[in-house]
Amino acid sequence: MEAIILSVQQYKELVNRLDVLNKKLEENQKSPEDTFLDNQEFLQLMNISKRTAQTWRDDGIVSFSQIGSKIYYRMSDVQKLLDKNYKKAFKPNKRDYTTNI
Numbered sequence: 001m002e003a004i005i006l007s008v009q010q011y012k013e014l015v016n017r018l019d020v021l022n023k024k025l026e027e028n029q030k031s032p033e034d035t036f037l038d039n040q041e042f043l044q045l046m047n048i049s050k051r052t053a054q055t056w057r058d059d060g061i062v063s064f065s066q067i068g069s070k071i072y073y074r075m076s077d078v079q080k081l082l083d084k085n086y087k088k089a090f091k092p093n094k095r096d097y098t099t100n101i
Helices: 008-028 039-046 050-058 075-084
Strands: 036-038 065-067 070-074
Touching: 036 039, 036 075, 039 050, 039 070, 039 075, 070 075
Parallel strands: none
Antiparallel strands: 036 070, 065 070
């Protein structure tokens, strides 16, 4: 087996190139937003019935793709649905009942 000897500078350049390649590979990997869920996965994720999913599709609440009888949902569309219906936490009014009137 042959051994290759690198200077410290050559080693650092090699490591830097590997880091750059690794970052590019990570960027090119499929993001979760581009993932598709089939109907069963969507039902489980949202913890809803088939009928509720059908109603949401019919009412335009969630976007979907259909190929034959198979239904698919884009994860980014599910995220939009959740974001659209997001209710920010609020601080309830605390009344001071200790003061005498």
